[in-house]
Amino acid sequence: MNRFGPSVWHRFSSTSSSPTFVAKPAPAKARHHVQIPNTSFPHGYSLTGVHCGVKKNPSILDLTVILSTSSKPASAAACFTRNAFKAAPVLVSQDVLEKSAGRARAIVTNSGCANAVTGKQGLEDAWAMVKATDALLPKSEASEATHDTFVMSTGVIGQNLPISKILSGISSLVPSSLGSDFAAWERAAKAFMTTDTFPKLRARTFSLGGQTFRMAGMDKGAGMIHPDMGPPTHPSQLHATLLGCILTDAAVSPQALQSALTYAVDRSFNSISVDGDMSTNDTIVVLANGAAAGETKEIEEHDPLFPAFREELTSFAAELAQLVVRDGEGATKFVTVSVEGAPTFTDAHRVASKISTSALVKTALYGEDANWGRILAATGSVPLSTPIDPYRVNVTFVPADGSTPLPVLVRGEPELVDEVRAKEILSEEDFEIKVDLGLGSECAQYWTCDFSYEYVRINGDYRS
Amino acid sequence: MNRFGPSVWHRFSSTSSSPTFVAKPAPAKARHHVQIPNTSFPHGYSLTGVHCGVKKNPSILDLTVILSTSSKPASAAACFTRNAFKAAPVLVSQDVLEKSAGRARAIVTNSGCANAVTGKQGLEDAWAMVKATDALLPKSEASEATHDTFVMSTGVIGQNLPISKILSGISSLVPSSLGSDFAAWERAAKAFMTTDTFPKLRARTFSLGGQTFRMAGMDKGAGMIHPDMGPPTHPSQLHATLLGCILTDAAVSPQALQSALTYAVDRSFNSISVDGDMSTNDTIVVLANGAAAGETKEIEEHDPLFPAFREELTSFAAELAQLVVRDGEGATKFVTVSVEGAPTFTDAHRVASKISTSALVKTALYGEDANWGRILAATGSVPLSTPIDPYRVNVTFVPADGSTPLPVLVRGEPELVDEVRAKEILSEEDFEIKVDLGLGSECAQYWTCDFSYEYVRINGDYRS
Numbered sequence: 001m002n003r004f005g006p007s008v009w010h011r012f013s014s015t016s017s018s019p020t021f022v023a024k025p026a027p028a029k030a031r032h033h034v035q036i037p038n039t040s041f042p043h044g045y046s047l048t049g050v051h052c053g054v055k056k057n058p059s060i061l062d063l064t065v066i067l068s069t070s071s072k073p074a075s076a077a078a079c080f081t082r083n084a085f086k087a088a089p090v091l092v093s094q095d096v097l098e099k100s101a102g103r104a105r106a107i108v109t110n111s112g113c114a115n116a117v118t119g120k121q122g123l124e125d126a127w128a129m130v131k132a133t134d135a136l137l138p139k140s141e142a143s144e145a146t147h148d149t150f151v152m153s154t155g156v157i158g159q160n161l162p163i164s165k166i167l168s169g170i171s172s173l174v175p176s177s178l179g180s181d182f183a184a185w186e187r188a189a190k191a192f193m194t195t196d197t198f199p200k201l202r203a204r205t206f207s208l209g210g211q212t213f214r215m216a217g218m219d220k221g222a223g224m225i226h227p228d229m230g231p232p233t234h235p236s237q238l239h240a241t242l243l244g245c246i247l248t249d250a251a252v253s254p255q256a257l258q259s260a261l262t263y264a265v266d267r268s269f270n271s272i273s274v275d276g277d278m279s280t281n282d283t284i285v286v287l288a289n290g291a292a293a294g295e296t297k298e299i300e301e302h303d304p305l306f307p308a309f310r311e312e313l314t315s316f317a318a319e320l321a322q323l324v325v326r327d328g329e330g331a332t333k334f335v336t337v338s339v340e341g342a343p344t345f346t347d348a349h350r351v352a353s354k355i356s357t358s359a360l361v362k363t364a365l366y367g368e369d370a371n372w373g374r375i376l377a378a379t380g381s382v383p384l385s386t387p388i389d390p391y392r393v394n395v396t397f398v399p400a401d402g403s404t405p406l407p408v409l410v411r412g413e414p415e416l417v418d419e420v421r422a423k424e425i426l427s428e429e430d431f432e433i434k435v436d437l438g439l440g441s442e443c444a445q446y447w448t449c450d451f452s453y454e455y456v457r458i459n460g461d462y463r464s
Numbered sequence: 465m466n467r468f469g470p471s472v473w474h475r476f477s478s479t480s481s482s483p484t485f486v487a488k489p490a491p492a493k494a495r496h497h498v499q500i501p502n503t504s505f506p507h508g509y510s511l512t513g514v515h516c517g518v519k520k521n522p523s524i525l526d527l528t529v530i531l532s533t534s535s536k537p538a539s540a541a542a543c544f545t546r547n548a549f550k551a552a553p554v555l556v557s558q559d560v561l562e563k564s565a566g567r568a569r570a571i572v573t574n575s576g577c578a579n580a581v582t583g584k585q586g587l588e589d590a591w592a593m594v595k596a597t598d599a600l601l602p603k604s605e606a607s608e609a610t611h612d613t614f615v616m617s618t619g620v621i622g623q624n625l626p627i628s629k630i631l632s633g634i635s636s637l638v639p640s641s642l643g644s645d646f647a648a649w650e651r652a653a654k655a656f657m658t659t660d661t662f663p664k665l666r667a668r669t670f671s672l673g674g675q676t677f678r679m680a681g682m683d684k685g686a687g688m689i690h691p692d693m694g695p696p697t698h699p700s701q702l703h704a705t706l707l708g709c710i711l712t713d714a715a716v717s718p719q720a721l722q723s724a725l726t727y728a729v730d731r732s733f734n735s736i737s738v739d740g741d742m743s744t745n746d747t748i749v750v751l752a753n754g755a756a757a758g759e760t761k762e763i764e765e766h767d768p769l770f771p772a773f774r775e776e777l778t779s780f781a782a783e784l785a786q787l788v789v790r791d792g793e794g795a796t797k798f799v800t801v802s803v804e805g806a807p808t809f810t811d812a813h814r815v816a817s818k819i820s821t822s823a824l825v826k827t828a829l830y831g832e833d834a835n836w837g838r839i840l841a842a843t844g845s846v847p848l849s850t851p852i853d854p855y856r857v858n859v860t861f862v863p864a865d866g867s868t869p870l871p872v873l874v875r876g877e878p879e880l881v882d883e884v885r886a887k888e889i890l891s892e893e894d895f896e897i898k899v900d901l902g903l904g905s906e907c908a909q910y911w912t913c914d915f916s917y918e919y920v921r922i923n924g925d926y927r928s
Contacts, residue, residue: 021485021917084844084852117840117854119877157837158878275823277838278845359739359823359915360923367924373621374741376581380548381742388548390581413583414622451823453485453917459824460831 044291049191052169054112061191074289081282087116102254192220219244251290268317330455348444356448365450370422392438508755513655516633518576525655538753545746551580566718656684683708715754732781740821794919812908820912829914834886856902864894
């Protein structure tokens with residue numbers, strides 16, 4: 001029944017046509033999945049991705065198990081969503097982190113079902129995944145009260161896990177099912193995927209104090225991607241903007257690892273947006289098992305090597321975070337929003353976030369329209385610690401190829417914009433929007449994508 | 465130049481097709497423009513809408529002039545955008561309101577050019593429009609220092625007004641060019657329009673203390689529609705979410721009128737969203753000229769008639785505000801978001817705003833998908849004065865035809881949803897999303913629309 005009577009809906013159909021829309025060709029995203037030399041992966045980790053049956057199609061992987069094979073438990077740190085409706089795996093992983101005093105040895109993840117808004121059954125299922133994975137590990141001295149495994153789930157909200165399938169998938173794993181080469185890491189990353197169009201896996205070597213270490217990580221996410229903006233005050237309140245894990249064979253104390261991760265997340269996963277929506281499952285886990293040959297002493301926060309490690313973790317986290325924006329649902333653009341001249345980092349971060357989530361800015365990006373008026377309106381809508389002086393604000397489009405930037409607003413006055421040059425810059429897949437507030441010396445960066453017809457299609461019939 | 469070399473963009477094209485998307489038939493919006501009996505319009509106003517040349521097409525009206533013909537200046541009140549980049553007409557109208565001690569006699573409005581981010585020239589142009597309209601009025605006793613006219617502009621940002629065309633348009637008006645019947649009010653409302661698909665005009669009679677009064681108003685807006693959420697603290701800081709004016713022949717003191725408008729705006733124009741973007745020009749002006757026959761004494765805030773007048777203004781403002789959502793760019797749905805059981809009005813208003821602006825919720829509305837998980841994720845992402853207890857939250861879809869509501873979440877546990885019934889409700893143009901937080905007794909309503917392919921098309925090539 002239609003409030004105007006059933007006939008009216010017919011009238012709608014007859015009085016208006018059904019227009020069709022032709023999308024621009026989208027960039028080929030698969031090229032962001034790259035081959036990685038086996039030597040780049042951290043020592044002392046054994047992992048795999050398998051199909052256990054959460055997803056119908058048997059050729060699609062849906063279960064990831066990552067074990068630290070180092071003799072002693074790895075240092076662990078994590079960031080969790082601040083959403084009030086934390087999914088069961090988030091609550092369970094928070095509990096594991098707190099009870100284990102920052103030590104853990106495994107991560108288990110399923111895709112296809114988020115185990116969110118699933119009540120007491122959901123908590124039991126998440127704990128069952130933890131215990132089944134604990135059982136794969138050699139007995140630890142740790143008491144029965146503590147657990148060694150973090151659990152993460154991603155997928156549809158409000159449905160219970162097919163837990164028996166998941167548990168038999170975990171318990172059927174034998175040492176030979178797991179590996180440590182590129183193929184094994186790739187399988188693990190593939191089992192993270194939901195609406196992702198390519199697995200998100202990266203690895204690198206880095207040196208601290210003349211010694212070489214390795215860091216590898218994977219993440220997933222293409223939609224429901226946006227952080228809140230408050231600084232973390234306690235581990236159980238931390239949040240991130242998607243599902244991911246970072247594994248390193250450096251030795252870092254749990255406190256130093258959490259401190260470095262908190263710093264890194266604010267400048268990476270907390271600085272990306274696809275659609276401005278915060279998930280109930282966002283989790284980032286980091287393990288540091290100290291398995292690098294010859295390495296023993298754990299880096300502490302006061303250690304002179306700590307800042308270098310923190311920078312390494314931050315730039316690596318940013319690399320993983322940017323892959324999510326690259327794969328943003330329906331995205332055809334990868335846009336860096338840089339806000340400079342802000343009174344505080346928080347002010348800069350809030351303005352960058354507002355520009356990055358503006359539907360009008362994002363549709364203009366899709367239309368390759370240098371509509372700086374929308375950028376300005378978004379900028380001006382954010383209350384800052386120091387009021388904006390319109391006559392100090394500069395807005396510039398910066399091409400990614402290093403050619404000359406295009407100022408569109410200088411000290412609050414619009415420039416006579418060369419529309420041809422503007423179109424040239426905005427027709428690229430990558431470019432930067434730079435906003436200088438002229439109020440201070442702080443800055444922040446955000447990475448965002450455009451809003452396309454494809455975005456509407458993907459999310460207009462997500463469940464059908 | 466593409467950072468990957470020019471060849472790559474070709475590769476994009478070849479590696480991916482250009483899919484086409486077929487939109488649903490959109491509701492016929494023209495039916496929201498209705499005939500209004502001449503007797504409903506307030507006494508003592510004379511107005512028109514003409515074509516002065518801001519817009520190219522000579523058949524499209526772009527200039528509105530509204531005069532209060534009452535012997536003494538009308539009481540005036542206004543709300544302005546909080547955007548830091550206030551357009552010249554906003555700054556000028558704020559100045560007029562403050563210097564005139566809440567008395568005014570005219571409103572001049574142009575569409576087609578917003579006169580925003582236009583520097584000193586923009587201010588001169590806005591003042592020129594004020595003075596040209598002042599000149600249409602009989603000399604007032606007011607000193608040269610004060611002005612009688614509010615000015616509003618809407619359209620593209622960053623371009624200067626064709627001021628000579630506007631000024632000759634104003635000065636060419638003679639008393640006979642203006643009228644007070646439906647046709648005159650309709651012309652005035654049509655000249656407000658930009659991307660609007662129908663003129664937004666309403667009028668009503670109401671009685672206070674046994675006497676009959678009239679109220680009429682018009683507004684415009686279809687995109688860049690969203691308020692910020694701080695309560696107004698000073699008239700010059702007030703804001704609204706679009707361009708509009710309300711004229712009444714009741715007699716209300718300037719202070720009482722501003723107080724009533726502030727209350728009304730929070731529950732009307734501050735409670736709608738099309739795209740979550742706040743404009744640089746948002747302005748709502750109210751005039752009360754006391755021209756109703758026999759009426760003399762002005763209603764003061766302490767007057768027993770004041771609450772009734774405030775309620776009348778609030779419900780009328782809500783009626784005008786909802787017309788903007790009806791005409792939301794690309795909108796096919798009109799959705800009421802009701803948040804109940806909140807600790808404070810502000811908490812309820814913030815949650816309703818977040819749900820109403822969520823890209824995932826709005827695309828699901830377009831897809832007629834009862835995706836309550838997205839509603840929950842949006843709800844949970846708002847930090848409240850009292851933390852949300854997931855096991856107290858209820859979410860219900862309420863059909864507009866009065867038939868049985870459909871609970872989808874009860875005390876934090878998902879219901880087994882009858883998808884057929886859900887589809888039935890969501891296939892309507894109008895329905896309500898009700899979220900009960902179970903935390904308190906405060907509530908707030910928001911009105912929003914969906915995100916469609918058409919929204920992307922309209923805003924993807926706004927200037928082309």
